[in-house]
Amino acid sequence: MAPVIKPARRVKHVDYELSFDDLENPGCGYGFPCNSKGKIGILEWLKLHPLGRKNLRMVRHDPKRYPARLECRKWTETIPAVIECVACGSPVELIDQWASSCPKCGTEYNGCGQRLAPRSQWEFEGDM
Ligand SMILES: [Zn+2]
Numbered sequence: 001m002a003p004v005i006k007p008a009r010r011v012k013h014v015d016y017e018l019s020f021d022d023l024e025n026p027g028c029g030y031g032f033p034c035n036s037k038g039k040i041g042i043l044e045w046l047k048l049h050p051l052g053r054k055n056l057r058m059v060r061h062d063p064k065r066y067p068a069r070l071e072c073r074k075w076t077e078t079i080p081a082v083i084e085c086v087a088c089g090s091p092v093e094l095i096d097q098w099a100s101s102c103p104k105c106g107t108e109y110n111g112c113g114q115r116l117a118p119r120s121q122w123e124f125e126g127d128m
């Protein structure tokens with residue numbers, strides 16, 4: 001197995017969104033990224049598409065139709081491991097459980113960092 005430069009790790013994220021349901025059209029509404037207190041700061045405002053800014057002004061102008069609610073979303077992502085290619089020494093990010101290629105020499109590794117045979121030696125065993 002190739003030497004591990006960085007092991008895979010799980011990273012937790014928490015995102016907040018200010019949501020506005022459209023009470024006149026059930027199931028419809030708008031959502032905007034915000035901080036944990038429901039404030040949309042200048043940086044979030046600047047990142048919004050002009051149409052998003054227009055929609056935000058619209059929903060804030062009519063709070064009876066578009067009541068605001070703060071939503072919290074927690075999610076986790078896996079940052080793939082990085083190994084050292086046994087053929088050339090370059091770092092290889094194991095982005096795929098099936099096969100990840102060394103960007104420099106093309107040597108392939110499975111998701112555990114085990115070197116795979118060249119694809120020309122792979123055989124298809126399924127139905128065509
Ligand atoms: Zn390599």
